[in-house]
Amino acid sequence: MSADEFKKQGNAAFVAKDFSKAADFFSQAIEASETANHVLFSNRSACYTSLKKFREALEDAEKCVAINPTWSKGYGRVGAAHFGLGNLDDAEKGYKKALEIDPSNKPAQDGLDQVHRTQQARQQQPDLGFGQLFNDPNMIEKLKQNPKTAELMKDPQLVAKVLQFKSNPQAMGTEFLQDPRMMTIMAALLGIDLSMGGEGQPQEPASSAKEPEVAKSQSAPKETPKAAPAATEPSKSAAEEEPMEVDEPEQDSKAAAEASKAEGNKYYKSRQFDQAIEKYNGAWELHKDITYLNNRSAAEFEKGDYDQVIETLTEAVEQGREMRADYKIIAKSFARIGNAYVKKDDLKKAIEFYQRSLTEHRTPEILTKMRNTEKDLKTREVEAYIDPEKAEEARLEGKEYFTKGDWPNAVKAYTEMIKRAPEDARGYSNRAAVLAKLMSFPDAIKDCDMAISKDPNFVRAYIRKATAQIAVKDFAKAIETLDAARSKDAEVNNGANVREIDQLYVKASQQRFQPADSNETPEQAYSRAMQDPEVASIMQDPVMQSILSQAQQNPAALQEHMKNPDVFSKIQTLIAAGIIRTR
CATH class of the missing domain: 1.25.40.10 (Tetratricopeptide repeat domain)
Known part of the structure; x- marks a missing residue:
């Protein structure tokens, strides 16, 4: 425990x-x-x-x-x-x-x-004649040397009692009768030999011996020495007069601590942070509640003394653990340590203490702070890694591996290029080409999308994306990509890549609705074509339904409608799908 x-x-x-x-x-x-x-x-x-x-x-x-x-x-x-x-x-x-x-x-x-x-x-009160006996400063040593009392003086409690009588002779009256050892000590101090008449047999003291004033003549009736009145001895100790309760935080000290805290809050709001810290310190000294340390850390934070903030809150956590403080308060201490580390630009430490805070008590506010800090740290790490010269080295290395057909190492090299130059579209496009060789077409498409986002005029990325889309039989999207490639190529390259784009367009169009069986009936061709989402959408379009109905009655009307580019594109799709047959 x-x-x-x-x-x-x-x-x-x-x-x-x-x-x-x-x-x-x-x-x-x-x-x-x-x-x-x-x-x-x-x-x-x-x-x-x-x-x-x-x-x-x-x-x-x-x-x-x-x-x-x-x-x-x-x-x-x-x-x-x-x-x-x-x-x-x-x-x-x-x-x-x-x-x-x-x-x-x-x-x-x-x-x-x-x-x-x-x-x-x-x-x-009189001391019954005992006071003079205890005035000798060498009394204890003499009793230790006396063979009659040497053994008794080995008892520390008895020695303490003798010393007590030295300062309070009045208490001797009662103890003299209650403790026979005291009679032996008194006899030794008075020079009386109690061993006469046989060992261990008490004997009346000699008439010539000096006796205390309480002794009476034999002719007078024997009288028992009376104890000194209660008022003359500390029979009631201060412990009995004072309620000896154990020391616990008292209500008045807690109230005083709260008052000091309230004053600290006023100073804090008026941005008098040194005065606020002094009041929070006073509250902590009066009553141990780590809330006061948390408050003090807030004032230190505003002063910009972040090392002191961390020291104060570390003490708050340690004391809080010992005092079994509310876990929510300890969570707040950890979170504020995290805030201090953010100000010190030590994001790794900040994340560590945000995590500790969330372990104690999970709150949306601290979770958001931790995620934002993690995002900032990742961004910094990425930015710190950027190096255009090393990126070019990685690109050339990747090209060499690609030429040798070493696809895995080529991927590693182009990945390093991307890390070193994340805004260079070539890294993503080159890696997409390697991924396509490894038959990882979905990843290749993602890299092409990244390349296009970095450089929308990068035609090669469009072409590689369309190639990967054809490979996964997503022909409709491949045709859309090729349409965008044709437009960009005409805009930035004067149509330099139009032949490659057209070849891919024909390939996509042919494979899109190519029948598995050359003897396919019109009904089977229609059923297969309707499985294509684009074909199904066209056939469900009310405008296209009206145009197709007119074409059945008057084929020449279809030629008129095809002057509209959108209608033309849709009619071409239906022709490729075998829905519309030409003679």
């Missing part, structure tokens, strides 16, 4: 007051976090305080403020831990530091008030 998931489970356990479990979850969150997170240490400190593990709570609180020295709540945790340990002066410093950073920190103010009340109570 991620650090964020462990954190959420820790929060839930804390709310359920299962502080040990919550501490475990926060520990796992700390281990899983890629960078040190002050909030996680603060949360675990709160757990340890609730468990009365004040020394561990202090360690985590100090790590918290080391990571983020500007965070008020971290110093509040320091104050609470010191208060639990009985270190009132240090607790006071911690709470004051928290209030110095954030004067509105109510838990810190409550904790400070509790420290002051406890300090005042200590001054008003």
